[in-house]
Amino acid sequence: MKNIAILGATGSIGQNSLAVIKSLPQRFRVTYLTANKNIDLLQKQIAEFKPKGVVVLDSCNASVLKKLLNGTVEVLAGEEGLEEIVRRDDVDIVISSLVGFAGLKPTIEAIKHRKTIALANKETLVVAGELITALLKEYDVSLIPIDSEHSAILQCLAGEDRSHVAKLILTASGGPFLTTPKESFASLSVEHALAHPNWKMGNKITIDSATLMNKGLEVIEAHWLFGLPPEKIDVVIHPQSIIHSMVEFIDGSVKAQLGLPDMKIPIQYALTYPDRLPMNGRRVNFPKLQSMTFFEPDKEKFRCLQLAFDALALGGTAPAVLNAANEVAVGAFLEKKISFEKIPLFIEKALSQHTVRHAPELAHIIETDKLTRNFVGALL
Template sequence: MSAVPLRNNKPAASSLRSITVLGATGSIGDSTMDLLRASPERYQVEALTANGNVEGVVKLAKEFNARFVAVADESKLDELRAALAGTGIASGAGDSAIVEAAERPADWLMAAVSGAAGLKPALAAVDRGATVALANKECLVCAGDFFMDRAAKAGACILPADSEHNALFQALASGSREELTRVIITASGGPFRTWAAADIEQATLAQALKHPNWSMGQKITIDSASMMNKGLEVIEASYLFALAPDEIDVLVHPQSIIHGMVEFRDYSVMAQLGSPDMRTPIAHCLGWPDRIPGRAAPLDLAKIGSLTFEAPDYARFPGLKLAYDALRTGSGATTVYNAANEIAVAAFTAQNIRFGAIARLVEATMNEWVRAGNLAPLSSADDAIAVDHKARKMAATLLPQIAAKAS
């Protein structure tokens, strides 16, 4: 049985739902807290976490009367405790404290800790059978098979919080898995959608951060510019919904109004539409199986006027094709894809490589990984984290070579 409910067949949610938000001060956390703020009578905050933003997470903890607060940065523990003095709110710091937050008895948990660091906390919530709104791609990209298996065995419910996967989740309610022929994930095309390949190669950090539709963190915005983010979403969709690579298509849709579509065997296509605002998919997860009042702008199609579509260009955006290659290779290749991309984005952000070298470093790392005979099935979180660490070191070793070729 899948951990993702493909039909909305659960009983109505209780009147009061306890909530934990991992990554409460990030962009997804901000949107989540905004929705909680709008319906205080529906939710009780159990725990909040942040990476190192003590001031931000403490402010939220006091506002929402949280019971536990944790930061990942162990050096901030004294600062955190001082800021919470007299509140009665329990606290902790370090990776174990983030896991502790996930283990606390909340009905619903937002998993928005970025990177591979989010895997163990998300698994802690899964193992106690919680409802997990998943906004951390790495949980599935790095550990998709066993993550979903553990969720199913524990009776956990995985709700996709990314806009594209949430759109697919909603559209899939129109039919059964057996009736599906393919899913279509839409992509805005990012800031370089119409750029020539030579111009993309030389793009600056400032240009990469000018996303035309979405307001997101720096890493995900750069990934959107390279379409690596869409590659990660293809991998995520495969594990979430048990889809083969050939059952997942990408369609460039510059207006970012249609977020995902599902085609069934009668060739009916069901689509989910909405303004480009992360509060819409998060609200769907927060209220599920009910719907709660939204905070995004209502969709005015007459004002928008037209919706357009384009096929993705794999030559200008090779990172997308690499995601399909990693998915077909399996045995940790998707973990390598993600790890190498994180090293490449960090190098680009530090102005150590050109924008076009991001995909080249990912490809070189994947090729070297396979050549070295590292492929093996992953069976635990520790396996995935070990592959992630090893792939990062390999990418870092290859980085000077890739940078030199681009100079």
């Protein structure tokens, strides 16, 4: 029996993770859950999964929940609470599914306490890939990706010699604006941008999918997970989201992983890796599907994808700048303070004013994140 802590239990990945854990009661038990503000849903999850403790980031909400639970379940608050639970002995696996930069510190703490990491929070590897890779080695810890593209690549690589890999091919649905002319980007609504054609996800990643920044972040994530240079990581638009990614080998063979778009599949694979267990659910129906299509991404129209490749090439603290500027710009778009077309402009400005620091330590990454947020905040 493995004990699991879910960071971000009330989010889209958190809820899908609980559904997977519920279906495998002889293998997994939830010991800790965390939320930011959504204590109503957290309360329901506590009633169903009976964790030993919970963390609520927001201190007011933590106090409210503490009163409501009346000592039946331990309630911790804030960032310290997140870092405290991942250290505990009654945690074997940490599902890192907070959104954004907030996921970095608790994930590092979990690695330092030798917990297996099931990683959804791609921002952790984007901002601190070099540091995380070194820590995984130093503490001899496994980190298994939950992102469907990286799970697909991991599955394609099973049984293969890594030196036989020619390139990785990440697929992207293209988001809701794949065929929308760039001239219309200034007038796109938040509601329209949140209507992803294939996946139901949290708001931040849904906007990242619409700008294609999500694919850019995934290119950086793939670079650190699989150790390939940017020129060996391709992106291809595949609107049906049936192929989740591919690996091309040195003999020209290509392996792909296919499935319906359902995050429970990569979550279960990450939790049971390297085992594969049965899962109920719909299956790909090829005669009904009939065709799958592929296109080159338009990096002029979707500038964020090019900016992510640029930040990866710059290295050091540049991806932390990309990430922080993107988080602030996406937040401003969601609050209807800026238009959709402005998102890449703020990121580009933040990157161009930054002096890259190579081989950054955690303190440099945190400082870069803070300075970039201030810079973009002032521009806004």
